[in-house]
Amino acid sequence: MTTTRKTARAEGDRVSIICQGIRHAIIDGALMPGDRLPEDSLGESFGVSRTIARHALGQLAAEGLVDLRRNRIATVATPTPEDARDIFDIRVALERQVVQHLAGRLTEAQAKELQGIVTREHDARSGPEGASIRLATEFHIRLAEMTGKPILIRYVTEICYRAGLSLSALGRPYSSDCAISEHLELIRVIRSGPADRAAALMAEHLEAVSTRALLDGEAGRSRDLVSILTPYATG
Known part of the structure; x- marks a missing residue:
């Protein structure tokens, strides 16, 4: 070189x-x-x-x-509240693609790695809210990385960080307990399939995240x- x-x-x-x-x-x-x-x-x-x-x-x-x-x-x-809504709409579409690709193909080792991230989310509940948002972001980015699809990984990573900015800037504080349980359920359904159920569950999860946060702060x-x-x- x-x-x-x-x-x-x-x-x-x-x-x-x-x-x-x-x-x-x-x-x-x-x-x-x-x-x-x-x-x-x-x-x-x-x-x-x-x-x-x-x-x-x-x-x-x-x-x-x-x-x-x-x-x-x-x-x-x-970001404005309108930006945040658009970001989550795009994120839902992208992450449905992620879980449709992974459904029924997630290995035991991959599932354990994701469960490890969820464990860290659980341990971070009593700390700063930003830590929970960062770990949740890491969970979703790692899911995308497990597809091995470079373009999908790139766009999911970017939209996840933009969603994280929106949550940090505009969202109201809320308990991360629901998100943690939803992540565990996602791992279970992605592991077993079918793909359409996994995709629907991902969409429900992301809609729930944006609803709980309200995304209307200043x-x-x-x-x-x-x-x-x-x-x-x-x-």
Whole structure:
């Protein structure tokens, strides 16, 4: 591998680390809609150049998590209730495809892995709500990854993070107990099939999530970015 290719790969890895850190901070509610994301502060938080920070912001903007303005000021995206409804409608369609593909094919090892995520969701019930949202997001993304379909994985991952932003920004607090029991039932039905029952159950689950959260809140604040992102810069 040439030096140029090694450098490009290293920069790509750093961009990925920044993107993942910001995604987690958004899902956890540490970053909120409207929060500014200056390139210099991102560079300081993650120990990278402003150029690499700019590339990460561009990728997050493409995913709908960041807004880039003409004056090059980036902010966490501010979803509206209408945006949230559209996101969940699209998410239902995509995740029906996921479970239709997996129904009757989920291995015992995969089922145990998913049950492990649900166990962590259960253990996180008494902690910050953002942790529950992040683990629920991880559950759905991992389901998509188990299909082995790159395009489906990409779109499900992006829509799940956008849904997580909507829940963190607009949703009212609610108990995660129902979501946990629904995840366990999803694992059972996906494992056994049939595909149409699994797809219907996924749609019911996602509709229930959006209904419980109401998705009608308001948010917006500005804080010290470096302090917020420091825990996310180390994974």
